[in-house]
Amino acid sequence: MTVTDPLGTTAPAPPATPTGSPTPVLVALKLSLLRNGLRQSSGRRAAYVTSIVFTLLFAALQLLGLIMLRGHDHAAALVTVLTALLALGWAVAPLFFPGGDETLDPTRLVMLPLRPRPLVGALLVSSLVGIGPLFTLTLAAGSAVALAHGAAAAVAGVAAVALDLLVCVALARAVATANIRLLTSRKGRDLALLSGLFVAIGLQFVNLGWQRLSGENGLAVLEPAADVLRWVPPAAAVDAVQGVSEGAYGAAAAQFALTAVTLVLLLWWWQRGLTQLMTAPDASTLQADAPGRASGGRDTGGPLGRLLPAGRTGVVLLQTFRYAVRNPKSKASWVTSLAVGLLVPVVTSLQGAGSIYSACWAPGLLGMVMFNQFGQDSSAFWMVSQTISSRRDAYLELKGRAMAIGLVALPYVTLAVGIAAAVMNRWDAAAETLGLGLALVGALVAAGAVASAQFPYSIPQDSGYKNVAPGQAGLAWISIFGGMIVGAALTAPVLGMTIWLHLSGAHELLWLVLPVGAVYGLLIAEAGLRLGAPRTLARLPEILAAVSKG
Amino acid sequence: MTWEDGVNPVPEEVTRQRQSGAAAVRVSGLWKRYGEQIAVHGIDLELPAGQFIGLVGPNGAGKTTTLSMITGLLRPDSGTVEVAGHDVWRDPAEVKARIGVLPEGLRLFERLSGRELLAYTGRLRGLPGEEVDKRATQLLDVLDLAGAQNKLVIDYSTGMRKKIGLAAALLHNPEVLFLDEPFEGVDPVSAQTIRGVLERYTRSGATVVFSSHVMELVESLCDWVAVMATGRIRAHGPLAEVRGDAPSLQNAFLELVGAQQRGAGQDLDWLGGGAR
Numbered sequence: 001m002t003v004t005d006p007l008g009t010t011a012p013a014p015p016a017t018p019t020g021s022p023t024p025v026l027v028a029l030k031l032s033l034l035r036n037g038l039r040q041s042s043g044r045r046a047a048y049v050t051s052i053v054f055t056l057l058f059a060a061l062q063l064l065g066l067i068m069l070r071g072h073d074h075a076a077a078l079v080t081v082l083t084a085l086l087a088l089g090w091a092v093a094p095l096f097f098p099g100g101d102e103t104l105d106p107t108r109l110v111m112l113p114l115r116p117r118p119l120v121g122a123l124l125v126s127s128l129v130g131i132g133p134l135f136t137l138t139l140a141a142g143s144a145v146a147l148a149h150g151a152a153a154a155v156a157g158v159a160a161v162a163l164d165l166l167v168c169v170a171l172a173r174a175v176a177t178a179n180i181r182l183l184t185s186r187k188g189r190d191l192a193l194l195s196g197l198f199v200a201i202g203l204q205f206v207n208l209g210w211q212r213l214s215g216e217n218g219l220a221v222l223e224p225a226a227d228v229l230r231w232v233p234p235a236a237a238v239d240a241v242q243g244v245s246e247g248a249y250g251a252a253a254a255q256f257a258l259t260a261v262t263l264v265l266l267l268w269w270w271q272r273g274l275t276q277l278m279t280a281p282d283a284s285t286l287q288a289d290a291p292g293r294a295s296g297g298r299d300t301g302g303p304l305g306r307l308l309p310a311g312r313t314g315v316v317l318l319q320t321f322r323y324a325v326r327n328p329k330s331k332a333s334w335v336t337s338l339a340v341g342l343l344v345p346v347v348t349s350l351q352g353a354g355s356i357y358s359a360c361w362a363p364g365l366l367g368m369v370m371f372n373q374f375g376q377d378s379s380a381f382w383m384v385s386q387t388i389s390s391r392r393d394a395y396l397e398l399k400g401r402a403m404a405i406g407l408v409a410l411p412y413v414t415l416a417v418g419i420a421a422a423v424m425n426r427w428d429a430a431a432e433t434l435g436l437g438l439a440l441v442g443a444l445v446a447a448g449a450v451a452s453a454q455f456p457y458s459i460p461q462d463s464g465y466k467n468v469a470p471g472q473a474g475l476a477w478i479s480i481f482g483g484m485i486v487g488a489a490l491t492a493p494v495l496g497m498t499i500w501l502h503l504s505g506a507h508e509l510l511w512l513v514l515p516v517g518a519v520y521g522l523l524i525a526e527a528g529l530r531l532g533a534p535r536t537l538a539r540l541p542e543i544l545a546a547v548s549k550g
Numbered sequence: 551m552t553w554e555d556g557v558n559p560v561p562e563e564v565t566r567q568r569q570s571g572a573a574a575v576r577v578s579g580l581w582k583r584y585g586e587q588i589a590v591h592g593i594d595l596e597l598p599a600g601q602f603i604g605l606v607g608p609n610g611a612g613k614t615t616t617l618s619m620i621t622g623l624l625r626p627d628s629g630t631v632e633v634a635g636h637d638v639w640r641d642p643a644e645v646k647a648r649i650g651v652l653p654e655g656l657r658l659f660e661r662l663s664g665r666e667l668l669a670y671t672g673r674l675r676g677l678p679g680e681e682v683d684k685r686a687t688q689l690l691d692v693l694d695l696a697g698a699q700n701k702l703v704i705d706y707s708t709g710m711r712k713k714i715g716l717a718a719a720l721l722h723n724p725e726v727l728f729l730d731e732p733f734e735g736v737d738p739v740s741a742q743t744i745r746g747v748l749e750r751y752t753r754s755g756a757t758v759v760f761s762s763h764v765m766e767l768v769e770s771l772c773d774w775v776a777v778m779a780t781g782r783i784r785a786h787g788p789l790a791e792v793r794g795d796a797p798s799l800q801n802a803f804l805e806l807v808g809a810q811q812r813g814a815g816q817d818l819d820w821l822g823g824g825a826r
Contacts, residue, residue, distance in 0.1 A: 315673040319659075326661035326702070379657035382623055383718070386651060387674040389643035541625040548657070 316400025367444025446528020
């Protein structure tokens with residue numbers, strides 16, 4: 001393209017046809033994006049530098065650890081499993097962190113005259129720039145060092161490192177491209193919002209796994225898994241290094257071939273996805289002529305709707321359940337509470353330090369869902385506000401929301417206590433624990449009803465990590481921590497009774513905690529709703545303003 | 551279509567008010583400050599019942615703040631608001647049953663389908679289930695949303711969202727309907743549908759108050775206008791009165807807010823044809 005003639009008095013140059021490879025341009029683009037991302041704010045720069053430092057530290061430690069494992073009996077099994085896990089991470093990362101890499105979205109390149117094959121090559125090379133590939137490189141290199149004995153194995157190690165890295169990156173890109181429709185649609189964004197949850201629960205499993213492995217002879221546990229994974233690329237290439245070291249050249253060659261074929265297949269899949277993506281209409285065009293259903297029909301809320309109580313309470317109850325299923329933020333809050341509440345007693349007991357009372361995490365976390373109820377409605381709360389015109393309306397509104405929690409709490413807390421009792425073989429203490437749990441749910445619902453009216457705050461709907469709008473963090477802390485303390489204090493009578501029965505040796509009467517706790521929970525929740533209702537009514541505009549900031 | 555007997559019978563009270571020239575909305579001494587900035591500067595206003603009323607003004611004039619305070623969504627710093635003879639802040643139950651609101655920004659329960667949103671709103675307002683279903687079906691039909699009734703609101707286009715918001719606001723057959731920028735970002739077909747429904751609704755004796763900065767629209771729809779600028783009411787009354795001798799409401803409005811057309815001749819003279 002000529003640039004010496006800015007006024008354009010000569011005829012325009014013929015359109016530039018891409019003759020050279022676009023690789024250097026895309027790599028430069030990736031580097032510019034990284035650099036400009038850092039320029040945006042000093043906070044972001046600090047976060048980025050911190051994450052690099054931590055990743056590098058972790059990678060270095062890992063490298064060191066793997067080198068120290070050199071010659072260990074189970075080294076091959078460990079690196080095989082680690083490589084497979086890392087590849088799994090590469091496969092799912094684009095689904096949960098779609099905003100992570102700007103060059104990842106090939107639809108931005110759609111207007112450029114690029115052919116698929118050079119484009120795939122260029123994207124693959126530019127994808128190798130970044131922290132993730134660096135981390136993968138250190139792991140792969142460490143694995144090779146841990147396994148390679150002899151010159152032939154060293155050569156195999158270099159090949160394995162390259163193959164491992166390329167397969168991981170190609171896998172991530174191919175998955176991302178195949179799912180780009182999903183990633184740029186509402187469903188994809190909803191999925192991304194749940195990523196924090198998967199990370200949290202995944203960490204629990206990593207924690208459990210670590211406990212197992214760090215025990216005596218723990219690495220032997222990996223052998224059966226490794227026997228399978230050593231034939232799954234890219235772990236196959238890494239395991240092949242071990243094969244070469246031991247002289248099993250045939251098997252090693254097969255493993256290398258398997259990995260290479262996988263790489264080619266991934267690249268082919270990726271290129272096909274790219275071509276399709278750049279030539280087919282996007283989701284917004286398809287959506288426009290979605291078929292509509294015939295008019296008529298009614299909304300009874302399905303089979304559940306018919307069972308619910310009539311009037312406002314039932315309507316609100318149904319709405320709460322619908323939002324728990326459909327709204328990613330509400331869903332994340334419910335699922336976190338339910339999953340973590342069940343996991344904690346199981347994890348603590350597997351670690352050998354469990355008490356059956358750890359089952360009270362379940363009612364504790366579930367009760368916290370009652371906090372900031374109106375924040376979950378976000379700015380749509382005006383629709384609720386417009387229909388609350390008396391203390392009774394406000395009471396029924398809160399009651400519907402509390403009942404949704406109560407309806408889940410009863411079977412769920414029973415299940416949690418049952419699981420804890422079964423895992424720890426403490427069926428003798430199940431009744432008192434259940435009684436305490438029900439009292440705790442009631443107390444937290446009561447505190448949550450008042451806190452929802454008194455300390456409402458916005459929940460940003462578009463970010464997976466922010467649960468508080470800027471400037472309202474203090475409010476959220478007051479609401480949550482104050483609520484937890486008040487909730488715990490409100491449970492004190494039932495707790496006191498349990499302790500007293502234990503201390504006075506009246507163990508045969510401990511079952512009484514169950515009915516007392518259940519009734520106390522109901523009464524205290526009712527009191528909380530009655531206290532929260534007039535506050536809600538009086539503060540409607542203030543609540544609306546507070547929850548509309550997200 | 552049985553709109554008249556099904557959804558919108560003429561309320562006797564409204565007819566009476568209209569005949570006697572009573573005010574649908576009475577605002578006095580309304581103030582709202584945000585820190586240093588005064589958003590609404592002591593407004594006194596009476597909006598006549600049974601009319602199509604336009605609240606016009608440039609962006610940032612305080613239209614949304616005023617409508618929010620009138621509908622009970624925002625607490626004023628001082629002043630009183632009466633709707634259909636009831637004080638908005640002392641007697642919210644009476645007022646909320648009589649008004650319908652379509653606020654700015656289309657804030658709805660996005661994760662409900664159109665029909666579920668109507669069912670939810672109607673039942674929260676205490677209407678019997680059967681009646682809600684009947685009205686919802688008719689509103690969805692009239693507003694051309696029947697085909698999308700089972701889609702989630704989050705997947706609706708702007709025009710569809712305005713229409714479903716309007717349906718939710720009309721469901722309980724309010725006496726006074728408040729709409730904040732109801733035609734903003736709406737395609738011409740949906741705009742015509744909304745317009746048709748609103749005209750039918752006012753013909754039955756109800757009052758519509760809507761805000762807009764599009765003068766042509768206000769001029770073609772409204773019987774009565776109030777002009778707002780920088781938090782104050784600059785003029786109000788029947789359309790012809792406010793327009794006065796000016797050729798259009800647009801000109802009258804520019805005169806009122808003191809934004810006379812600046813000469814565009816001397817600047818940007820290189821723009822357009824001729825020498826490059």
